Amino acid sequence: MVQAMLQEHVSCSSCPIRHRAVCAKCDTDELERLNAIKFYKTYAAGETIAYQGDELDVVASVVSGVATLERGIEDGRMQMVGLLLPSDFIGRPGRTILNYDVTAVSDVTLCSFHRQPFEQLLIEIPHLQERLLQMAFDELDAAREWMLLLGRKTAREKIASMLISVVKRTHLPEGQSLGTATRLELPLSREAMGNFLGLTIETVSRQFTALRKDGVIELEGKRVVIIPDMDLLLAESGDDDDGGLLA
Amino acid sequence: MVQAMLQEHVSCSSCPIRHRAVCAKCDTDELERLNAIKFYKTYAAGETIAYQGDELDVVASVVSGVATLERGIEDGRMQMVGLLLPSDFIGRPGRTILNYDVTAVSDVTLCSFHRQPFEQLLIEIPHLQERLLQMAFDELDAAREWMLLLGRKTAREKIASMLISVVKRTHLPEGQSLGTATRLELPLSREAMGNFLGLTIETVSRQFTALRKDGVIELEGKRVVIIPDMDLLLAESGDDDDGGLLA
DNA sequence: CGACCTATTGATACGTATCAACCCGAGTGG
DNA sequence: CCACTCGGGTTGATACGTATCAATAGGTCG
Numbered sequence A, B: 001m002v003q004a005m006l007q008e009h010v011s012c013s014s015c016p017i018r019h020r021a022v023c024a025k026c027d028t029d030e031l032e033r034l035n036a037i038k039f040y041k042t043y044a045a046g047e048t049i050a051y052q053g054d055e056l057d058v059v060a061s062v063v064s065g066v067a068t069l070e071r072g073i074e075d076g077r078m079q080m081v082g083l084l085l086p087s088d089f090i091g092r093p094g095r096t097i098l099n100y101d102v103t104a105v106s107d108v109t110l111c112s113f114h115r116q117p118f119e120q121l122l123i124e125i126p127h128l129q130e131r132l133l134q135m136a137f138d139e140l141d142a143a144r145e146w147m148l149l150l151g152r153k154t155a156r157e158k159i160a161s162m163l164i165s166v167v168k169r170t171h172l173p174e175g176q177s178l179g180t181a182t183r184l185e186l187p188l189s190r191e192a193m194g195n196f197l198g199l200t201i202e203t204v205s206r207q208f209t210a211l212r213k214d215g216v217i218e219l220e221g222k223r224v225v226i227i228p229d230m231d232l233l234l235a236e237s238g239d240d241d242d243g244g245l246l247a
Numbered sequence C: 001c002g003a004c005c006t007a008t009t010g011a012t013a014c015g016t017a018t019c020a021a022c023c024c025g026a027g028t029g030g
Numbered sequence D: 001c002c003a004c005t006c007g008g009g010t011t012g013a014t015a016c017g018t019a020t021c022a023a024t025a026g027g028t029c030g
Helices: A028-037 A115-124 A126-152 A155-171 A190-197 A201-213 A230-236 B028-037 B115-124 B126-152 B155-171 B190-197 B201-213 B230-236
Strands: A039-043 A048-050 A058-064 A067-072 A078-084 A101-104 A108-114 A182-185 A218-220 A224-227 B039-043 B048-050 B058-064 B067-072 B078-084 B101-104 B108-114 B182-185 B218-220 B224-227
Touching: A028 A108, A028 A115, A028 A126, A058 A115, A067 A190, A067 B126, A078 A126, A078 A190, A078 B126, A108 A115, A115 A126, A126 A155, A126 B067, A126 B078, A126 B126, A155 A182, A155 A190, A155 A201, A155 A224, A155 A230, A190 A201, A201 A218, B028 B108, B028 B115, B028 B126, B058 B115, B067 B190, B078 B126, B078 B190, B108 B115, B115 B126, B126 B155, B155 B182, B155 B190, B155 B201, B155 B224, B155 B230, B190 B201, B201 B218
Parallel strands: none
Antiparallel strands: A039 A108, A048 A101, A058 A108, A067 A078, A067 A101, A182 A224, A218 A224, B039 B108, B048 B101, B058 B108, B067 B078, B067 B101, B182 B224, B218 B224
């Protein structure tokens, strides 16, 4: 197990997630108060950040990297219930017991706060609570979209939906890539994708090759996917329009 | 389609959901401000409260009855994504477009607010926003538990989990019924249960008879379930302990 | 009484899980 | 340097669970 490491403070104003994280609505003064209690922590790829059942006395924003929330049952079955990308929030005010494992999928940097002072600021800084409320509702919408996928979509639709979701969350901020081919690096292993989609690793693998054989995607190695025609992929997702945001 | 009806105002202090709804943390003064803008609306069983894609200019608390949130895709597949019992909240601040159908399963009474004045109060009354934040996180936890059910549980486990969840949400407020048999009235039709669990109506039916033949439950008519031994049912749910809350 | 809706039950098809073999690239150690 | 191992991924054969299609039963309402 790799040790968590502490990092030097970084100015909030130059923070890459400044405008999307829980602090997005804060003004300069408010930011300064958050800055006073924040501390960075990094985790290596594969490291477990916290376990199901742990008592957590910190909350945090993901600054860089990818982490997952997974819930498991004794016989080994696992279901991913959250995919955390930069700006996503870990933990919830008011509850200290964690309901799921939090795992660093790539190297991860967290901007952390001890629970008690953070909850104090939540009361004193309405902007902070407003943003957290927005983010909670966004996650709830994503979770519900995900429920539709888990409950009603076929394996092929699940894979297509996941690819679209990754494209939306990683490529949209920049420019639209409609018409032109999209190149995509998957942040997850086949196993993690299986846990994400409620499938086995073998089924995930088979669907990838099926989609490749049908010309919907191309594969470069195991982690890179090229989407020649986005509309083709959309048609495979089971979603009528662009309703699907996922995580 | 039955028409929605308006009801006379009722005092908040005698409201049955006073201490669990979004207003739970409000003091008398704050309650009065909410009271000034609230209005009741009732819907008959089976009536659709709002459709996927609608622009909603109200938010509301469920006062009595049961409603569902369902998301559908064009070919007819439906997935329930929320089960609304008294005190649950409908709508979200900041978004006006509805992502799912809201349907009254039984006769339903809503305590409604127009969006604009409600959002104003949300800013002016921290207690209101704090409670809404709590509720959003609770729903998020429930949605994630539900994702585990949808993605990884067998049909039998799904049925058992659902029954446990209904017991917890309807019987727990009163007294513990451990050891003694629990009698339970299902709020949902077989079809609604199917949409809840990501199953077909036939599979739901078969699992009910299977659980009955195995002595885990008894059936009285189609809507009443008797659970002679709660632990027996728990053992069928796939959850190790009591981790499952669902909606 | 017949029409209709919900639920049950049966026969069968199909999709995904399971079990197993194999491949490949990266470390590791002799 | 090469044999070995190990983890992640692919592919194949088969089993099993749930969906699908179809027929029937019971209840309610006109």
